Amino acid sequence: MNSVYTLYSGSxxxxxxxxxxxxxxxxxxxxxxxxxxxxxxxxxxxxxxxEAIFITHEHTDHIGALEVLTxxxxxxxxxxxxxxxxxxxxxxxxxxxxxxxHSPICEVAMGEVKVKSFVTPHDSMGSVGYRIEYEAIxxxxxxxxxxxxxxxxxxxxxxxxRAGLFGCRDVILESNHDIDMLMCGxxxxxxxxxxMSRRGHLSNVDCAAFAAELCVEGTQNILLAHLSEVNNEPSxxxxxxxxxxGNDNIHIAVADRDIxxxxx
Numbered sequence: 351m352n353s354v355y356t357l358y359s360g361s362x363x364x365x366x367x368x369x370x371x372x373x374x375x376x377x378x379x380x381x382x383x384x385x386x387x388x389x390x391x392x393x394x395x396x397x398x399x400x401e402a403i404f405i406t407h408e409h410t411d412h413i414g415a416l417e418v419l420t421x422x423x424x425x426x427x428x429x430x431x432x433x434x435x436x437x438x439x440x441x442x443x444x445x446x447x448x449x450x451x452h453s454p455i456c457e458v459a460m461g462e463v464k465v466k467s468f469v470t471p472h473d474s475m476g477s478v479g480y481r482i483e484y485e486a487i488x489x490x491x492x493x494x495x496x497x498x499x500x501x502x503x504x505x506x507x508x509x510x511x512r513a514g515l516f517g518c519r520d521v522i523l524e525s526n527h528d529i530d531m532l533m534c535g536x537x538x539x540x541x542x543x544x545x546m547s548r549r550g551h552l553s554n555v556d557c558a559a560f561a562a563e564l565c566v567e568g569t570q571n572i573l574l575a576h577l578s579e580v581n582n583e584p585s586x587x588x589x590x591x592x593x594x595x596g597n598d599n600i601h602i603a604v605a606d607r608d609i610x611x612x613x614x
Contacts, residue, residue: 351369352369352370352371352484352486352614353367353368353369353393353612353614354366354367354368354369354370354498354520354522354612354613354614355367355393355610355611355612355613356522356573356575356605356606356610356611356613357376357386357389357390357393357610358380358381358385358389358606358607358608358609358610359502359575359576359577359605359606359607359611360411360576360577360578360579360607360608361411361576361578361579361580362380362381362411362579362607363380363381363385363411363412363414363415364378364380364411364412364502364575364576365377365378365379365380365381365386365389365415366378366500366522367389367390367393367395367610368482368498369395370463370482370484370498371461371462371463371484371485372461373401373460373461373463374395374399374400374401375400375401375402375403375404375460375465376400376402376403376404377403377404377405377406377480377500378403378404378405378406378412378413379403379405379412379413379414379415379416379419380410380411380412380413380414380415381411381414381415382414382415382418383415383418383419383422385415386415386419387419389609389610392609392610393610397419397423397425398423400423400425401425401426401460402425402426402427402428402458402460402465403416403425403426403427403428404428404429404458404465404467404480405427405428405429405430405433405437406470406477406478406479406480406500406502406503407433407472407474407475407476407477407478407503408429408433408435408436408437408474408475408476409474409503412503413436413437413440416437416440416445417440417445420444420445420447420448421444424444424447424448425448426448426450427445427448427449427450428450428452428456428458428465429449429450429451429452430451430452430453430454430455430456430467430476430478431452431453431454431469431475431476431477431478432475432476433474433475433476433477434449434451434476435475436475437449452467454467454469454476454478455467455468455469462484462485463482463483463484464482464483464484465480465481465482466480466481466482466483466514467479467480467481468480468481468510468511468513468514469510470501470503470504470510470511470514471504471505471506471508471510471511471548471549472503472504472505472549472550473505473544473547473549473550474503477503477504479499479500479501479502479504479511479514479515480499480500480514481497481498481499481500481514481515481518482497482498482499482500483495483496483497484496484497484498496519496520497517497518497519497520498518498519498520498521498522498613499514499515499518499520499521499522499523500521500522500523501514501515501521501522501523501524502522502523502524502575502576503524503551503576504524504551504552505547505548505549505550505551505552506548506552506556507552507556507560511560512563515564515569516563516564516567516568517567517568518564518568518569519568519569519570519571520569520570520571520572520573520613520614521561521564521569521571521572521573522572522573522575522605522613523552523557523560523561523564523572523573523574523575524551524552524557524574524575524576525552525553525554525557525558525574525575525576525577525582525587525590525591525604526545526551526552526553526554526557526576526577526578526581526582527545527551527553527554527577527578527581527582528553528554528581528582528583528586528587529546529553529554529555531580531581531582531583531586532545532546532553532578532581535580535581536580537580537581545578545581551576551578554582554586554587554590554591555590557574557587557590557591558590558591558593558594558595559594561591561594561595561602562594562595562596565595565597565600569600570599570600570601571600571601571602571613571614572591572595572600572601572602572603573603573604573605573611573613574587574588574591574602574603574604574605575605576605577604577605577607579607584604587604588602588603588604
């Protein structure tokens, strides 16, 4: 059965599990190798079943498990653009031999599953989102082409993000911070400005406005992700997006910071 989970999601670490058409893979591998492997076991699978890991960008909360993980498990690690330069510095433990480098816009096929990258605006060496296309069987037993989109760590929604996510039935989308909480919170001013910049992180308000656009373009399920522990609350993020979408037929949920959350 096809399934998608965020294994954990937030500033301390991110990883998303996919099981589509019999192919199991991850997008990002933050936190530690032990935490990642335990999360996989908690949803009934194992790291030995993972065919590939796709990286959005080189920040620690997205790659923290890779160095240790690839010492024991030689999983292909797909990385786009200049993010590979950072990962190459971690390669002595086996990661270097696992790296598969791509241009920022690429496509990788695993059987009938296609993983396509698109450029995202973030203050890293290179940052991408992913669109995953696959064949599914509908309620009438007919085959249909489906798409899942993922975009976190995006300072604003540009045309690349729109093109990457429009038409996706299921979307994992960043809703990082509540603007008032951020501005009144404990972060230093320079960090607040970085988060709010056009290459920082997406606020609840901007996430909600884009979610409404996505639903007009066919999105049915949205999982809000990468919430700040300090500058956000799940209830705030959820309420903002639910109100903007204004459609009870759209399923909207918030990814848990520490335990797996199912997209569908």
